[in-house]
Amino acid sequence: MSKESQNKFAEIPGILGMKGWLFAAAVIIFLHFTLQLGLNAYYFQILMFAGINITLAVSLNLVNGFTGQFSMGHAGFMSVGGYMSSYLTTTYFASNPDMLQNPIISGVIFFFALIAGGVAATLAGYVVGLPSLRLRGDYLAIVTLGFGEIIRVLLLNMNIVGGARGLSGIQPLTNFFWVFIFALLTVFCVWRVVHSAKGRVLLAIREDEIAGTSMGVNTTEGKVWAFSLGAFFAGIAGGLFAHYLTTLNPGTFDFNRSFEIIIMVVLGGMGSISGSIVAAIFLTLLKEVLRPLQQITGYDLRMIIYSLVLIGMMLTRPQGIFGTSEITSLFNYFKKRLKRGAP
Amino acid sequence: MTQIALKTEKLTIQFGGLKAVNEFDIEIKSGMIFGLIGPNGAGKTTVFNMLTGVYQPTSGSIIGFNKNLVGLKPFQITHAGFARTFQNIRLFKNLTVLQNLQVAMDQNPKHKKFGLLSTLIKTAKLLESEGEKTAECLSILKIFNLDSRAEEIASNLPYGDQRRLEIARAIATGSRLLLLDEPAAGMNSKETASLMHTIKDVRKIFDATVLLIEHDMKLVMGICERIAVLDYGVKIAEGTPSEIQKNPRVIEAYLGKAATNDQAR
Numbered sequence: 001m002s003k004e005s006q007n008k009f010a011e012i013p014g015i016l017g018m019k020g021w022l023f024a025a026a027v028i029i030f031l032h033f034t035l036q037l038g039l040n041a042y043y044f045q046i047l048m049f050a051g052i053n054i055t056l057a058v059s060l061n062l063v064n065g066f067t068g069q070f071s072m073g074h075a076g077f078m079s080v081g082g083y084m085s086s087y088l089t090t091t092y093f094a095s096n097p098d099m100l101q102n103p104i105i106s107g108v109i110f111f112f113a114l115i116a117g118g119v120a121a122t123l124a125g126y127v128v129g130l131p132s133l134r135l136r137g138d139y140l141a142i143v144t145l146g147f148g149e150i151i152r153v154l155l156l157n158m159n160i161v162g163g164a165r166g167l168s169g170i171q172p173l174t175n176f177f178w179v180f181i182f183a184l185l186t187v188f189c190v191w192r193v194v195h196s197a198k199g200r201v202l203l204a205i206r207e208d209e210i211a212g213t214s215m216g217v218n219t220t221e222g223k224v225w226a227f228s229l230g231a232f233f234a235g236i237a238g239g240l241f242a243h244y245l246t247t248l249n250p251g252t253f254d255f256n257r258s259f260e261i262i263i264m265v266v267l268g269g270m271g272s273i274s275g276s277i278v279a280a281i282f283l284t285l286l287k288e289v290l291r292p293l294q295q296i297t298g299y300d301l302r303m304i305i306y307s308l309v310l311i312g313m314m315l316t317r318p319q320g321i322f323g324t325s326e327i328t329s330l331f332n333y334f335k336k337r338l339k340r341g342a343p
Numbered sequence: 344m345t346q347i348a349l350k351t352e353k354l355t356i357q358f359g360g361l362k363a364v365n366e367f368d369i370e371i372k373s374g375m376i377f378g379l380i381g382p383n384g385a386g387k388t389t390v391f392n393m394l395t396g397v398y399q400p401t402s403g404s405i406i407g408f409n410k411n412l413v414g415l416k417p418f419q420i421t422h423a424g425f426a427r428t429f430q431n432i433r434l435f436k437n438l439t440v441l442q443n444l445q446v447a448m449d450q451n452p453k454h455k456k457f458g459l460l461s462t463l464i465k466t467a468k469l470l471e472s473e474g475e476k477t478a479e480c481l482s483i484l485k486i487f488n489l490d491s492r493a494e495e496i497a498s499n500l501p502y503g504d505q506r507r508l509e510i511a512r513a514i515a516t517g518s519r520l521l522l523l524d525e526p527a528a529g530m531n532s533k534e535t536a537s538l539m540h541t542i543k544d545v546r547k548i549f550d551a552t553v554l555l556i557e558h559d560m561k562l563v564m565g566i567c568e569r570i571a572v573l574d575y576g577v578k579i580a581e582g583t584p585s586e587i588q589k590n591p592r593v594i595e596a597y598l599g600k601a602a603t604n605d606q607a608r
Contacts, residue, residue: 197473208434
């Protein structure tokens, strides 16, 4: 084998260097300051939801797409994180209202509240991960669906977070920077994990659990691990969502929300991070683009067209927009074509 | 003194009222190619499943490389040096040939495992270890003549190559005892002949011990140094290929009582 082709294998496929990620972070900081100047509030809101949805879809893809464990409880993890961080910030700022004046201090507190929400969701993910050791396929889907409902009903009956009235008066701390930094962090973590030895454990679980375990893969550990990491980012997304809406009620995180995230993952391609990103943006936009249709026609055709798009997509391309490939392989493809000198 | 790779004593498993395997004893010396044969339903694969931790034996002991293996989970048994292939091929179908090996190589006890933090930062040590692992995978693939197909999706390989890839993957785990469950199933005679060479090479190059289940008598008699015969869960004979061929109980198990007078093959 030639030296060159050996190098090609030695390189872990498609990993962007640290510089690339830092550059992306710098772009987010730059946009944070420029977008606030001139962007229409409505467009800004769509942008924020798209960012939160990227975090949700990419983290769910880790569980559903890469590990092959069909989880339907992502909204449940989101609500754990959302409630946890909102509870922390509301109680803190209620006793220290002057801290809100300082954007840096309130930002730091917000950051830690989000992380706390993520950790709470991770614990929940661990708890759900444990039964998932025994269950697979549809059974697991039902368990996770049930988990989401349990969380919702628990929150409905917890007076400390407002019960059915919900939690209101949450400080609007979420801004462009936080949403997209965490989206970037999610993409970064999932990307690096998936393209590593740890990620190969997850892929082995997806492909064939029995073969995996007889190759020495601790499938139990791998599954719980994927669940917990996925839940962590869902918890963070929940926190960002809560501090954007400023009110929460248990109904916000019903199973429809879980399905919305699943649709993004499936549409983008199970096992494709770029696919999840594209689908998250596309579906967030699609819902808004169709909104004026109601004013024109007088009927609420929005959800009908939305679902027709999904049905059409699944009929023509059931593996999703990207399948299991990434956008980087597209670059590589063009690079190869250029090298060969083909038109 | 040669080391004992595997020793079972009175290995028994009971499913309800059925004793699928009853007091099964074998002793395999390190470096040996050992065959396990028997008619359909004799319990050969059940023995494999007990040895690899898929089933827990009802009673009896399994000692692999001087370590008790009863009660361990399948992945722990792999870490202890046992790796298997499957009767119906179980590759990671949508992964590349190289990735199939990398999954196994990651679990090889001689390679260090890295935590989440070093995975995220991609430390220099991690990259170095990844490079080493990949190089080792490629060298194993080369022995199996699969290196030119390293980047192909495993399910696109021809059948014979898939079988061989499964063996390569088992070796990548760093195991010293390979349990091959019908490695020649579905192969034509040419592929079987090349498989026989592969198994012999593997033993020589990787200093491995092989325990194989096989129905293809040409392969079994051709490469095994010792053979055990299982019938209705009981070991009815053990010995060298020529001893087994002459053993009247074996002939009876395969061909029935009336045929005992004929010489098989």
